[in-house]
Amino acid sequence: MSLMDSIRKSAVGRSIWRTPKRVTDRDRAAAHWGNFFLHIYPVKMRREQISFKWSWFLGVASMVLYGSLVASGVYLMFFYVPSPTTAYGDIIFLQTNVAFGQYIRNIHRWSAHLMVVAVAAHMAKMFYRGAYKPPREFNWLIGVVLLILTLLLSFTGYLLPWDQLAYWAITVGTSMTEFVPVIGDTVRAMLIGGTEVGAQTLLRFYVLHVAVLPSLLIGLIMIHLWRWRKDSMLEVDVEVGNE
Amino acid sequence: MSDIDPTTSSDQRVLGFVEGTPPVGDRKIPREEDSVMVWPHLLVRHAVVALAVIVFVLLLALFFNAPLREMANPTVTPNPEKAPWYFAALQELLFRFHPLVAGVLVPGAIIVGLVALPFIDRNPDTRQRNRKVAVATFTIFMVVWILLTVIGFAFRGPNWGWVWPWLEWYGEL
Numbered sequence: 001m002s003l004m005d006s007i008r009k010s011a012v013g014r015s016i017w018r019t020p021k022r023v024t025d026r027d028r029a030a031a032h033w034g035n036f037f038l039h040i041y042p043v044k045m046r047r048e049q050i051s052f053k054w055s056w057f058l059g060v061a062s063m064v065l066y067g068s069l070v071a072s073g074v075y076l077m078f079f080y081v082p083s084p085t086t087a088y089g090d091i092i093f094l095q096t097n098v099a100f101g102q103y104i105r106n107i108h109r110w111s112a113h114l115m116v117v118a119v120a121a122h123m124a125k126m127f128y129r130g131a132y133k134p135p136r137e138f139n140w141l142i143g144v145v146l147l148i149l150t151l152l153l154s155f156t157g158y159l160l161p162w163d164q165l166a167y168w169a170i171t172v173g174t175s176m177t178e179f180v181p182v183i184g185d186t187v188r189a190m191l192i193g194g195t196e197v198g199a200q201t202l203l204r205f206y207v208l209h210v211a212v213l214p215s216l217l218i219g220l221i222m223i224h225l226w227r228w229r230k231d232s233m234l235e236v237d238v239e240v241g242n243e
Numbered sequence: 244m245s246d247i248d249p250t251t252s253s254d255q256r257v258l259g260f261v262e263g264t265p266p267v268g269d270r271k272i273p274r275e276e277d278s279v280m281v282w283p284h285l286l287v288r289h290a291v292v293a294l295a296v297i298v299f300v301l302l303l304a305l306f307f308n309a310p311l312r313e314m315a316n317p318t319v320t321p322n323p324e325k326a327p328w329y330f331a332a333l334q335e336l337l338f339r340f341h342p343l344v345a346g347v348l349v350p351g352a353i354i355v356g357l358v359a360l361p362f363i364d365r366n367p368d369t370r371q372r373n374r375k376v377a378v379a380t381f382t383i384f385m386v387v388w389i390l391l392t393v394i395g396f397a398f399r400g401p402n403w404g405w406v407w408p409w410l411e412w413y414g415e416l
Binding site: 025028029032038041042043044045046047048050052057060061064065068084088091092095102103105106107108109110111113114116123124127128129130131132133134136137140141144148151154155158161162163164165166167168169171172173176177178179180181196197198 | 273274275276277278279280281282284285286288289292293296297299300301303304305307308309310311312313314315316317319320321324325326327328329330333334337342343345346347350354357358360361362364366367368369370371374378381385415416
């Protein structure tokens with residue numbers, strides 16, 4: 001009996017895991033089912049579904065990058081005030097005087113670019129596998145929204161360093177909304193809080209970047225994964241004929 | 244000598260070994276459709292992918308610093324003015340077509356097309372050889388989009404004129 005087994009069989013272990021025995025597949029399935037952290041996964045999947053060629057693991061790569069972005073982003077938030085008078089100086093200070101400041105900023109930057117690539121590639125892979133077909137149409141739709149949110153997150157974050165690169169990229173990017181008939185100018189004014197990129201824009205993009213968009217993203221990811229789990233179990237059930 | 248007979252297992256005495264494969268009925272050949280436990284089979288794979296992604300990001304961050312230019316100055320417009328790379332294709336389209344087409348119709352059509360895809364493509368078959376039109380359409384769209392992105396990102400210089408990236412570099416990440 002391994003150490004882990006004896007811990008699971010103790011009074012405390014039983015209260016945490018509830019399933020002390022891990023002998024048969026049935027025990028293991030019960031343990032999986034009773035574990036909070038594993039609840040986002042189905043208990044069983046078909047062998048082909050867990051192979052590299054099935055998904056290229058792009059969904060899980062996107063999730064890991066999102067985790068990396070949240071962790072590094074929270075660290076950056078400690079040293080950053082979203083105001084045109086302080087923002088740029090905060091970044092300089094972060095890079096020169098804060099422990100691992102430059103390194104954490106690098107991680108945040110490259111994770112962000114990679115996440116855009118990973119999410120887009122995930123979508124392409126799902127297209128080629130035909131994963132958007134019934135009964136999973138709605139999960140594809142959520143995926144499209146997740147891609148748009150990822151782009152918006154990257155775009156709002158792009159402004160925050162408040163350097164020439166950020167300022168003019170956002171100026172060009174938001175000027176595209178001007179061409180939308182009738183509502184274009186209103187949308188742009190709402191987005192940047194005025195007629196040109198300024199203090200209001202920085203504050204709005206910051207709030208969107210650190211609060212609104214990440215919350216929406218994680219909420220939709222939950223629905224996305226919940227549906228993924230249900231649908232993968234559906235396939236196993238259909239397989240063994242108890243649909 | 245141990246008092247446990249080494250040729251005894253589960254109260255059965257082993258009398259001898261025969262070389263070769265087991266009889267057909269006993270052979271366990273894993274099939275693609277067989278279901279396996281997610282723990283550990285999938286979770287180990289996910290852990291490896293997670294570690295690979297994290298190592299890749301950590302190395303990238305070690306060798307390449309995030310760019311930081313001079314402080315934002317609304318009175319000095321850089322030339323070229325570039326949007327982030329994932330909007331480079333749109334910016335390139337904006338240069339070639341009327342803004343209403345490049346800035347509204349194309350992005351609108353892409354979003355509507357992607358959202359409506361499962362409801363337009365009613366072919367239930369998932370094998371690629373049986374969905375040639377869908378695969379061809381999507382592939383053409385993707386190739387064109389990646390091409391436009393690369394052009395807008397790396398092949399455009401001052402006044403959005405053509406440059407060769409190996410001679411002059413204007414791409415910004």
